[in-house]
Structure formats: C-alpha cells, structure tokens
Amino acid sequence: MVGGRICGLSVRDVRFPTSLGGHGSDAMHTDPDYSAAYVILETDVGDGLKGYGITFTLGRGTEVVVCAVNALAHHVLSKDLRDIVGDFRGFYRQLTSDGQLRWIGPEKGAVHLATAAVLNAVWDLWAKQEGKPLWKLLVDMKYCRKVKLVKKKELCTEALKDGWTRFKVKVGADLQDDIRRCRLIRDMIGPEKILMMDANQRWDVPEAVEWMSKLAEFKPLWIEEPTSPDDILGHATISKALVPLGIGVATGEQCHNRVIFKQLLQAKALQFLQIDSCRLGSVNENLSVLLMAKKFEIPVCPHAGGVGLCELVQHLIIFDFISVSASLKNRMCEYVDHLHEHFRYPVIIKKASYMPPKDAGYSTEMKTDSVQKHQYPDGDVWKKLLAAQGN
Ligand SMILES: C[C@H](O)[C@@H](O)CC(=O)C(=O)O
Ligand SMILES: [Mg+2]
Numbered sequence: 001m002v003g004g005r006i007c008g009l010s011v012r013d014v015r016f017p018t019s020l021g022g023h024g025s026d027a028m029h030t031d032p033d034y035s036a037a038y039v040i041l042e043t044d045v046g047d048g049l050k051g052y053g054i055t056f057t058l059g060r061g062t063e064v065v066v067c068a069v070n071a072l073a074h075h076v077l078s079k080d081l082r083d084i085v086g087d088f089r090g091f092y093r094q095l096t097s098d099g100q101l102r103w104i105g106p107e108k109g110a111v112h113l114a115t116a117a118v119l120n121a122v123w124d125l126w127a128k129q130e131g132k133p134l135w136k137l138l139v140d141m142k143y144c145r146k147v148k149l150v151k152k153k154e155l156c157t158e159a160l161k162d163g164w165t166r167f168k169v170k171v172g173a174d175l176q177d178d179i180r181r182c183r184l185i186r187d188m189i190g191p192e193k194i195l196m197m198d199a200n201q202r203w204d205v206p207e208a209v210e211w212m213s214k215l216a217e218f219k220p221l222w223i224e225e226p227t228s229p230d231d232i233l234g235h236a237t238i239s240k241a242l243v244p245l246g247i248g249v250a251t252g253e254q255c256h257n258r259v260i261f262k263q264l265l266q267a268k269a270l271q272f273l274q275i276d277s278c279r280l281g282s283v284n285e286n287l288s289v290l291l292m293a294k295k296f297e298i299p300v301c302p303h304a305g306g307v308g309l310c311e312l313v314q315h316l317i318i319f320d321f322i323s324v325s326a327s328l329k330n331r332m333c334e335y336v337d338h339l340h341e342h343f344r345y346p347v348i349i350k351k352a353s354y355m356p357p358k359d360a361g362y363s364t365e366m367k368t369d370s371v372q373k374h375q376y377p378d379g380d381v382w383k384k385l386l387a388a389q390g391n
Contacts (some may be wrong), residue, residue, distance in 0.1 A: 002129045003082035004043030011069040011117070012038040013062045014366065015376045016307065016339060017385055023338065024305065026200040027172035033059035034339060035376075036307040037066050037114065038366060039121040043081060051125025052365040055117035055278040056306035061110075062376065068114030071101055076118060085126050092119065092284045108256035112281060119282030120312065124362035134283070134362040135315040135322075142323040163352040166194040166332055168224070172202030175214060182218040191219070196250070198224040205234040209241040222250040222272050229254040235269035248272055253303035254279065258288045265296040272330070274303040277312035283362075290320050299329065305336030310347045311363040314354045342370035 018024050019031040035058055041051035057065050075095050076084075084091045095115050096107050105111040127134040159167075169185055171178040178197075186195060197220045203211060208226035215223075223242065227234045229251060239249045248271030255261055257280060264270050273293045280286050293300045302317050304310040310333075317333045325331070333354060340346035344365040348355040357363050373379045377386060 002085060002126060003080055004045035004047075004129075005078060005080050006041055006076050006084075007044045007078070008040070008042035009069075009073045009076055009118075010040050011066050012040075012371055013066050013376045014038045014307070014371055014374045014379075015059060015062060015382065016342075016374055017381065018338075019059070024336075026170045026198065027202040028200040029058060031059075034307050035059055035062045036366075037062055037069055037117045038371060039069055039117045041076065041121045041125055043125070047129075049125065049128045050365075051121040051123075051128070052361075053117045053119065053121025053124060053282075054308045054312070054364055054366075055113040055120070056276075056309055057113065064110045065113045065117070068101070068110045069117055072098065072111075072114055072118055076122070081122070081125060081129070084122060088284060091122075092281060095119070096281060107259075107281065112257065113279065115281045116278045119284060120278065120362060120364055123283045124364045128361040131360045133315065133357045133359060135318040135356065138283070138287075138315070138319040139322050159352070160189060160193075165352065166196065166221075168196040168198055168334070170200065171197045171215065171223075172199035172211070175211060178211075178215060182215055182220075186218045194221050196220055196222050196224060199226050201225045201228055201254070203227050205231070205237050208234075208238045212238075212242055212247055213245065216245040216247060220247055222248040224250040224274070225253065226251075229256070230260070232260065232263045232267050232269055235264060236267040239269055239271065250274055250301065252276060257281070258285050258292070261289045262292055265292055265298060270298065272301045273298050274301055274334075275313070275316065276303045277309055277316060278306070283316070286316050290316070290324050294324050299327075299331045300325065301331055302333045304334040305338060307339055308343060308364065308366070310335055310340070310354075311343050311345065314347055314357060315362060318354075318356050342366050342374075 015033050015035040018034045024032045024034055036054040037057055039053040055065060072095060101111050123134055127137045130137055167189055169182055195218060203226055205227055212223050226238050235249055250272035251270050252274030253276045275286050275289050290300060300320055302313040304313050344367055345359045345363045373381050376382050
C-alpha cells in the first residue's frame with residue numbers, strides 16, 4: 001500500500017576528491033571533484049523505508065544545489081506520498097513552478113538539479129513501497145514485453161579483454177594530442193569496434209567542424225557536446241557538416257530540459273540523444289524525452305558515470321528498451337567503473353552489459369559510512385584533506 005506523510009527531508013553535501021587523481025576530467029572540467037547533493041525522505045509509516053535521491057554535481061557546485069533543495073523542501077514536507085504519486089504531473093509542476101524559485105531557473109541550473117534530487121528520492125520511495133525496482137514500476141505502468149536485456153556500454157581501452165566493444169575518448173583541448181591519442185586507441189581496438197569522441201563544449205561551431213574533419217580518419221561514431229549545449233542551431237550546423245564524414249552528433253548531459261531536447265530533435269541537431277538521470281527533473285521529465293526520441297526515431301544513449309548516474313539511468317534505459325523503443329540498434333548506455341562501491345545497490349555489469357537491477361527502488365541509496373566519510377567539510381576524508389592544505 002503506497003502512502004505515508006513525508007515527515008523528514010534532509011540533504012547532504014557528499015564529495016569525492018576525484019580531482020586529486022584527475023579522474024573524470026575533460027577539456028572543460030579540469031579539476032572535478034565528483035559530488036552529489038544527496039536527499040533522504042522519511043515518512044511516518046513506520047515501515048523503515050526511506051527514499052534516497054541524488055543529483056550529480058562537482059565540488060563547490062554542491063553547496064548551491066543543497067541550498068536549492070532546502071528551498072524546495074516545503075513542497076514535499078507534510079505531503080502524503082499517495083497524493084504525490086496520484087497526481088505526479090501536478091506535483092512535478094508544483095515544484096518547477098514555485099513562484100519565487102522559478103525566477104532563477106526556470107527548469108534549468110541549480111534549481112532544476114535540486115528538483116531532480118528531490119524527485120529522484122520520491123521515485124525511489126515509491127518503488128520501494130511497491131517492492132519493485134524502478135524500471136519494473138515503470139514497465140508495469142505500460143504493457144509488458146518479454147525481452148532479452150542486453151545493454152552494451154563503453155569504457156576505456158584496457159577493458160577490451162572484458163568484452164567491451166565501444167569506447168569513448170575525450171578531445172578538444174589540443175588537436176595534435178587528440179590525433180595521437182585517437183590513433184593509439186583506434187590501433188588498439190581495431191577497425192570494427194566503435195569509437196566515440198567527447199569535446200565537452202570546448203569549440204565554437206566552425207571550430208567543431210574543422211577539428212572533427214581532422215579526426216574523421218579515426219572513424220568516430222559520434223562527437224559528443226561539440227559546442228555550447230544551448231546552441232541548438234549550432235548543433236544543427238555541425239550535424240549537417242559532419243553527415244558526409246559519417247560522424248553523428250551526440251548531446252544531452254548538460255541539456256537543460258525537455259524543451260531544449262524538443263528543439264534539438266526538431267532542428268535535426270543530433271543523431272544520438274543522451275539523457276541524464278540527474279539533470280532533468282527526474283524520472284518524470286526523462287520519460288517525456290524518451291517518448292520524444294521515439295517519435296523522432298533517434299536512439300537514446302544515456303550519459304552516466306559521475307556519482308550514481310549509472311545506478312539510476314540503468315532503470316530508465318531498461319524501461320526504454322522494454323516499453324518505448326524496443327530496439328538496441330545504435331543504442332548503448334555509458335558506463336564508467338567509478339565510485340560504485342559507495343552505493344548500497346551498485347550496478348552489476350556482466351560481459352560488458354548492465355544486468356537489470358532486482359532490488360526495490362531506484363538504486364539511489366548510498367552507504368551510510370560513505371556519506372559520513374565524504375560529507376563536506378566535516379567528513380573524515382575532507383577533514384584530513386583540508387588540514388593537509390592548511391585550511
Ligand atoms: C566532468 C565529467 O567527468 C564529464 O567529463 C563527463 C562526460 O562528459 C561524460 O561522461 O560523457
Ligand atoms: Mg560527455
């Protein structure tokens with residue numbers, strides 16, 4: 001029986017000092033501390049179930065998102081879960097239409113990341129109360145199709161032996177270095193395996209076309225985020241110019257909301273659509289993007305990695321496969337083997353494929369010990385690091 005008054009909402013600033021090893025860095029984000037604003041919802045039911053929600057952030061950015069979560073809290077507190085999920089669209093709109101907070105959005109930036117964290121927690125709680133993994137909760141809302149679930153993902157070069165067939169390389173900072181690394185990787189993986197490139201918004205439009213013309217010999221399937229995520233027509237220009245070279249455009253990890261995705265689709269500005277479980281307004285908004293992608297026949301290849309993005313987005317892509325696209329053609333879901341040990345229900349990868357999660361909920365819950373140690377600035381990890389830096 002779904003329900004219970006939400007009587008507690010807390011949010012933690014959880015940071016992993018990944019910048020120390022340069023992990024996750026790219027041409028634009030050179031010192032990322034992979035982080036999460038981590039929301040915990042409690043009800044008065046007394047069943048011990050809590051809802052956990054995250055959004056992915058980088059270091060100091062978490063402070064801002066934590067403030068935004070607190071500013072949204074009054075929409076959730078004292079509400080009954082049954083009423084929320086009974087009119088989830090209305091509730092979604094209530095959060096995203098807050099008359100004071102929407103001025104600093106609307107539906108974009110810190111306030112939208114906060115919406116994602118809060119609503120991801122609501123979805124987790126709902127799925128847990130139903131006793132189902134989130135993907136099953138979604139699938140059961142639609143018709144069922146018996147299918148074989150195989151989701152291929154990409155990883156780095158040494159993963160070849162584990163069966164990975166798709167790989168992504170960061171580009172955009174230095175052309176000669178890009179050529180050197182792309183050649184190395186292409187030589188290692190051979191001509192058949194798929195190579196993707198990611199520029200993380202480093203270029204303007206003519207630069208993107210010119211740069212990719214120089215990298216075309218390495219036969220990339222796509223160039224990801226070639227330019228500003230807001231430049232819809234720029235993406236369309238790049239797409240058009242790269243079609244003759246056999247290179248698609250992929251984007252979405254920093255796409256503000258469904259409206260921008262709609263325009264990217266309408267403008268034929270992308271060939272691969274990368275939803276992100278923690279940037280859009282949680283499951284609700286991602287569902288609308290999955291449906292639009294289906295309508296435009298554009299494959300969805302989610303962005304993942306970060307903190308918990310693989311854990312969450314696997315539910316969405318499994319749902320997409322079973323109930324929306326019903327296809328694996330040109331589809332894959334990013335995988336980065338990083339920080340999974342901090343999650344209570346980490347992803348399971350076998351033979352380079354995501355295994356459908358079986359535990360109830362949205363796989364959002366972090367281990368208590370990990371949260372305590374990495375809470376900023378008073379967790380043990382940060383106390384030591386800050387002391388070493390003389391702070
Ligand atoms: C800063 C992040 O690590 C970013 O580089 C991730 C990314 O672009 C991707 O996974 O794709
Ligand atoms: Mg990327």
